[in-house]
Amino acid sequence: MYEKMQLTRKFDERAQLLQRAGKVNFHISGITQEPSQVAMAFAMNLENDWFLPYYRDYGFVLSVGMTVKELMLSLFAKAEDPNSAGRQMPGHFGSKRLRIVTGSSPVTTQVPHAVGFALAAKMRGEQSVSLVSFGEGSSNQGDFHEGCNFAGVMKLPVIFVCQNNGYAISIPFAKQSAGRIADRAIGYGFPGIRVDGNDPLEVYRVFAEAHKRALAGEGPTLIEIMTYRVTPHSTSDNDLAYRTKEEVDHHKALDAIPAFRAYLTELGLWSDEKEAELQARIRKEIDEATQYGENAPFQPVEDAFRYVYADSAPEGEGR
16 A cells, blocks of 8 residues: 555656656646555456546555556547547546546536446446545535435445545635535435544555445445645645635645655555665656656647547448
8 A cells, every 4th residue: 555655655746747748748646645546446357336526636546556657648639549549638647458438528427327337337236336525615515416316216336535625626625515524325325434534544444444335235434534725726726816825835735645654654564665676666657657647648649530430430421
């Protein structure tokens, strides 16, 4: 888990540097949210479950099997990008191989989709759980409420994950909701749990229990992860227009990755030597992935309408 956290952090930092250098157009960061994202991924079954992440979920997708090379191809919008062949913005994940369901830019649309995957699993008698994550701003959209209501009525095997990082772009949580997101689950007839995103082991425990409930036919769980977005909403955002540097610095000091390293070291599971080896390995992996992504070809112009219109029409009919 710690290694995945570090890999995610270093990828995120590299992506920001590439955008500032003008080598990529856009990046949306998830720094400080990695520990909880990695932990929830480790509680899932990679062979049977379905995943519908949101656009900051780098820690999650890397933990379920996506590679830095694949993320770089997406960041550079290259033809080999497995998410969308360079057609979508970075952070819009999709992988049939890894059971990651394609996402899109309108927020919260993935929630009803996750409920549909859970319904299919129940109808087929499959031991499968769908996990869908979103920000706290998304929890105010109709898709969230409709998905929760349907899943509650049908007792579907789905885990709803609200990553409450304090801001819906520029709107602080206090102006979004007068109550706890987790408490909304009561109205839909299933448990709602709030968990500290800076405690990855507690996050893992909560998700493992929710997964067990779902497989036992006990229905959905809504989990609200309390975290904080220390970076701007995206590389196009000036976050200091709506919050102070002091507030951001306070939350940076609470970064869970160094705390988790100290915990592992205290247990005798980690050391400075292991850390140096890990950082060298990650640096090599990210350097190679960056070079590959930058040098990979863009999608040919003639493929612009691929997946938009049918490639061919029945004989005698126009396209």
